[in-house]
């Protein structure tokens with residue numbers, strides 16, 4: 001089976017290097033000389049470049065470097081993935097756009113029509129990352145006061161209706177959250193393929209909803225045994241319903257020609273953090289089981305970068321250097337490829353990779369790491385012969 005590789009598109013700004021934490025690509029930090037998209041002209045004024053121009057560069061680089069598509073995350077501080085994707089579709093050829101969204105914030109019939117239009121306009125390049133939110137103040141930011149399991153109930157019903165109106169001409173549904181009567185997309189729109197559904201969340205409610213609706217169950221990286229166990233549970237649950245579940249991992253890489261160079265990068269980033277920042281947890285109050293699993297990987301206080309090494313080539317401090325999950329892969333090109341091979345052997349069927357800065361690292365990972373995949377599996381086989 002071929003393995004699909006996606007790249008992350010940083011709709012929350014990007015850093016020119018993992019070594020420092022100010023956003024200097026985009027306008028998430030005050031503009032300084034050297035800032036990109038927007039930059040500063042000779043008079044110190046905004047030079048007119050928009051951040052979408054930079055995202056388009058990343059999407060084109062990732063497409064050329066061998067990635068099949070890009071994940072477009074959705075948080076209160078990001079641009080909106082539904083708006084960003086058609087703009088980027090016009091800047092690329094076959095690159096797919098994985099739109100992250102919380103279903104509860106859209107009407108499912110309207111969302112089906114929007115998605116079918118996007119499929120028509122882009123030649124079927126729409127993919128979803130279905131997220132259900134982490135509760136707490138950021139959930140209320142969206143005006144959503146539902147509790148954790150109710151949100152998953154709503155996600156499941158949303159996908160029932162979304163698929164129902166796409167596939168049937170006169171679909172009716174009487175659920176707790178949605179009620180529709182004799183609805184269906186027009187034949188022109190209904191002829192489009194449903195977007196592939198990727199599904200994020202680690203709670204039991206998430207796994208239950210994923211088993212019903214997901215093409216790919218998606219997880220942040222966790223220690224390999226723990227992740228393999230989660231994938232096995234997810235696959236077994238879907239198999240019990242008569243389906244086959246594919247699983248995927250979202251992971252940051254620091255890949256360099258040698259392992260020493262890779263750790264030097266991480267160490268410099270860690271040493272540039274203030275003491276306060278090193279102690280801080282970026283996660284606010286949340287009911288997310290997935291976020292709690294990431295948080296559990298981090299020791300209370302890390303004085304040195306290597307206090308955060310979780311296993312060979314696995315570092316648990318990424319969330320200190322930028323927003324997002326804690327665990328990522330650090331190593332030489334060969335080691336990074338070998339770790340990805342190991343994840344494939346443990347049940348991963350696809351990946352969303354990321355690196356900072358996203359533009360240059362898309363080229364690096366595409367050119368230096370992806371071509372090495374499969375080699376460690378081959379050498380293991382040869383060693384066994």
Ligand SMILES: Cc1cc2nc3c(=O)[nH]c(=O)nc-3n(C[C@H](O)[C@H](O)[C@H](O)COP(=O)(O)O)c2cc1C
Pocket residue numbers: 072073074075100131132133134200201202203204205206218219220250287288289290291
């Ligand atoms: C790979 C991955 C990507 C995610 N992306 C987002 C995102 O873009 N926006 C967001 O609000 N939550 C995101 N989440 C969190 C999900 O919203 C998830 O629903 C949340 O962690 C609560 O689910 P849980 O308690 O089942 O783990 C992501 C989670 C994973 C695993």
